[in-house]
Amino acid sequence: MVDALRVIRDDGSTDPRLDPKFSEDQAVAMYRWMSLQRILDNRMLALQRQGRIGFYGPSLGQEAAIVGAAMAMDPEDWIVPQYREPGAALVRGMPLKELLCQLMGNAEDPVKGHQMPCHYVYRKGNYLSISSPVGTQLPHAVGIGWGMKLRGEKKAVLVFFGDGATSTGDFHAAMNFAGVFKTPTVFLCNNNQWAISVPVSKQTASGTLAEKANAYGFDGIRVDGMDALAVYRATRDAARNARERLGPTLVEAVTYRMGPHSSSDDPSRYRDEGEVAVWQARDPLPRFRKYLEHAGWWDEGREARLEQEIGDEITRAVQEAERIPPPAIETIFADVYAEMPPHLRQEMDAFLALPRR
């Protein structure tokens, strides 16, 4: 990998110029969020195969780029997700059970079964709702940042997207508006090398994605997306600049989608397992563990306890969520408008009056 910012070295030591100087608690918390994301992914893919949830999109390999960026933001900042960032919602305080209810589309699903799994939302944590089309969230993040600026508030907004999204018109519009209006937006591109089956080399002829920022009049920075401290450092600096009214930043986190695009995808149709193996050697979790061990904060015992604890936590959440019934039929008609208009009430009443089979 060329010219990408790194903090954690191969031996677990850190680059002293860039090290964010975490306390043990901070470092362990970061590792815990990444581990939770990893274990959750494996469990959810299994649940999907058993038919207990309808769909899942894993983050395997991208934990550092998701958790590292989310943890770099302050609580009053906003996070605008793409769809591969449940880890960021959890960092923002979304209860695991609530996330599970979303995946199951049950009566306690925060979106009332209105969306397929993985379309999380968590208003309390300033974590925006997710749509499936790629890149559409980018202008929203610019508008949110613009709003912060108009209100005179020193906050920033972090928006996640992938390499595929950089080809969309919305990416261009968002980057252009952000540059012109100097919005406090941190563009966090998870360059995971693949947009379903299309490699980044077929997505763009640009040497890097980070350099696209130059054309819009602001900085782009390329970081090792398998290094959580590097992602944290770059995002934290970008967010600080945003709050200081120095404008937006594009952070390209160079990472890898180790798993399928989703539970409906079979990557063996289009990519070589040899490539996956190369990236597995850079897996962000063992990498971070090495850093913890180098600092004297981690050992086999703690690792085993953490895995057990997270596993139990997920098991409990799954058990609780699976006991919850499906949403009531009336919820189909809820939240279309702030107030249900007469034609919709007519449709609902007419349907509810039909004999139930």
Added chain:
Amino acid sequence: MPAMTMVQAINNALREEMRRDDRVIVLGEDVGRNGGVFRCTEGLLDEFPDRVFDTPLAEGGIIGTAIGMALYGLRPVPEIQFMDFIYPGFDQIVSEAAKMRYRSGGQFSVPMTIRTPFGGGIRGGHYHSQSTEAYFCHTPGLKVVVPSTPKEAKGLLTSSIRDPDPVLFLEPKKLYRSSREEVPEGEVTVPLGQAAVRRSGKDVSLIAYGYMAQVCLDAATKAAEKGVEAEVIDLRTLVPLDEPTVLSSVKKTGRAVVVYEAPRTGGYGAEISAILAEKAIEYLRGPIVRVTGFDTPFPYTLEDVYLPNADRVLAAIDKVMAF
């Protein structure tokens, strides 16, 4: 009370609402220094230099960033210069703004009013004349509003800006400067979702919106000379529709002519026809007749032939009266 054109009334509504509510933001192409190509935003930049923005030329960016502002709690009023230019922002309108409340289970909403001039009658050719409200009326989560007089343009725009949901506010540009009306200074609101009976009559209901409401009034005047009393219903809000007003008129007259300038097939008036067929067929004394634009792109030279006029509406009235 000053007499205003619709352009002046819209300008007045924006100005007053911006004074009342500092969350109201105006953005779009040429809306700042130039005051908009139709001058609807003239002078707003001078009074609100921090809340009026000339944006880059990108409708998807205008709508998409306005959605972001609305999510953050502002009340953006983006302008799309012509409805014919709205499609780069179509995805943002129908897939993002309109779905936000539903897809977030009510956690987020988009209180945004998109203003855009629509319809024919200004020699604008294909790309400055279309009337494509049907695309948007087919989108749950969006409201669609069409004024037909200056005073109501002020009232409906004020209500739209205050509405908690996204509103597409379609301004019939043929009526922008065609007449003046007394428009009160200060707060004027017209509730969304209520049609207006523009003229009462017992023989036939003419149902229309925007410029076509004016055409129907002209047709009703001519019909009266022949002894036919036409009632003119101006829908004002297409979504949500004021169904009771439409139904009670048609139940009274027993005859319906639906007029819209868009292409006939799948037009919004087709929905009106369907509702009448479903809910008032036992009251009908003749077929429901539509008077519409043709199923062609909008022509330039023969624009006046394309657009429904009072004579075509009269011919339809004759047809249903003779049935």
